[in-house]
Amino acid sequence: MKVINxxxxxxxEVAKLLKEAGFDWECRGYFDGIxxxxxxxxxxxxxxxxxxxxxxxxxxDVAQRWLREVKGIYIGIVAIENKRAxxxxxxxxxxxxxxxxxxxxxxxxxxxETISTLDDSFDIYEEAQESGIKKALEMILKKGE
Numbered sequence: 001m002k003v004i005n006x007x008x009x010x011x012x013e014v015a016k017l018l019k020e021a022g023f024d025w026e027c028r029g030y031f032d033g034i035x036x037x038x039x040x041x042x043x044x045x046x047x048x049x050x051x052x053x054x055x056x057x058x059x060x061d062v063a064q065r066w067l068r069e070v071k072g073i074y075i076g077i078v079a080i081e082n083k084r085a086x087x088x089x090x091x092x093x094x095x096x097x098x099x100x101x102x103x104x105x106x107x108x109x110x111x112x113e114t115i116s117t118l119d120d121s122f123d124i125y126e127e128a129q130e131s132g133i134k135k136a137l138e139m140i141l142k143k144g145e
Contacts, residue, residue, distance in 0.1 A: 001060070001130050002029070004038040008060045008126040010133070012036070015055040017137035018063060025066055029057035060129045067136055075132040077125060091121045094132030 002009040009029045010018065029038050032054055058066070067073045077094050122128040 001126060002036050002038070002057070004029075008129075009036070009038065009057050010060060010063050010130065012055070012057075014063065014130060014134050014137065015057045017134060017141065018058070018066075019055055021071070021137050021140050023056060023058070023063070023066055025056075025058065025062065027056050027058040027062060029059070031055040031057055060126055060133065063133050064129065067133065071136075071140060073136050073140070075129070075136055077128050077132065080121060091123050092125050092128035094128045094135075 001011050012031050012034060015031055028040065029036065030040060031037070036057060064075050067075060075094055077092055080091055122131065
């Protein structure tokens, strides 16, 4: 995850998963090899081909919106209290589900593909957001959607 002017961009790893999943929206951030560039444009005749060396790097919000609007996957970021009994600190976690969010997602609900555990808790909201995006993309690619 990269932070530029208070905007959070996906990491190189998530940018690779987005490309593989078919992400093709316009965005200003991109990776050229492993270096991140926050302001530019990707010039490839066929971005999704293996010959294009650039990886589009959207903000986390744009990637999350693409998953929702294009793939029908809603990622919810949830505040949790006392995520670590030892430190007594609060944090963030995530879940994702298909279709319109139902907001009471639990482990028995068939629409919830994955529920994170307390092992998947984060101190920063955007860390939970990127992790949720990454897990949703991995699930899409595993299923071959």
